[in-house]
Amino acid sequence: MHGDDIAQLMYLGLLGAAIAGYFLVSNRDRLGQVAQQAAIWGLIFIGAIAGVGLWSDIRRDVIPRQTVFSEEARVEVPRAPDGHYYLTLQINDTPVRFVVDTGATDVVLTRQDATRVGLDPGELAFFGEARTANGVVQTAPVRLDEVRLGPIEDNGMRAFVNSGEMDDSLLGMAYLNRFERIEFARDRMILSR
Template sequence: MLVIAWLLVFAGIYWFFNGWYMRQTNPNPHGALQSQTGEVVLQRNRAGHYVADGEINGTPVTFLLDTGATQVAMSAKLASQLGLRRGANVTVQTANGMAQGFTTRLDSVRLGFIEVNNVSAIVSDGMDDGMVLLGMSFLKQLEFTQRNDQLILKPL
């Protein structure tokens, strides 16, 4: 009985700190992005990045907003899970150096209530499986303003 009690205590501690860590990494879970004002407001995470849950072709993903990325970029593993068609081969410059990849098109990309259709994207083996870079091929369809620790996005 004592062993079970200790296991429950450790499980509770793990659950608490794991939830706290996830909120620090992504302070913009899917449900928090609903807005009545016609804009999506994102909170900056502890590292200074804007991370938010969204969808690609109706499948939940986690985005890292990156105005320095020309296109939406994702891993080959995620592209395979999404069933994306392979386009032209490309060499891409990443933070980790040069990588091989290919172009593709996304039927829809959704962040909160904002949805953009027919978005160009890059798929690369050098990308993290758990994060999609939300680049300018999506963001150029929006007006965005940064104020304090918030990024405010509005459709054009």
């Protein structure tokens, strides 16, 4: 700790002591009730700190995620709370989150995801067009050197980079058709090769 940190800690300690002293003096005729309320607020404060500290663990356990069964070359993907299915693929050893879109023909990367996997959108030729819910956008064809989903690997896969704004990259039928079987059972999508 530096000198400034110690001074701030001492200031906060004195301020806390002054506030606690005021409460004790102003409520001296009902100290039992004040102690009970202080204990309740203390437990609420400790619970809030624990919740913030454990949030990443809670989020990991509550949010559904894909499961890869290597021996069977099968992937199970739970439906997300928003009703979509999301898959995380390793593209050139970089994890990329895709929204599964059975209405899309191709695999389409956002400009940000394209940059993350080693493609420079500034050097791509955006001469293709795609019709989306937001209108017509320009696209650039690319080849993805390596696409992996657990033990399932595809090389030299054709994809496109979208010039428009997209929240997530799209995983269309060009990739999904590489699986022998696609089925939906309850709230899960099951892909088998």
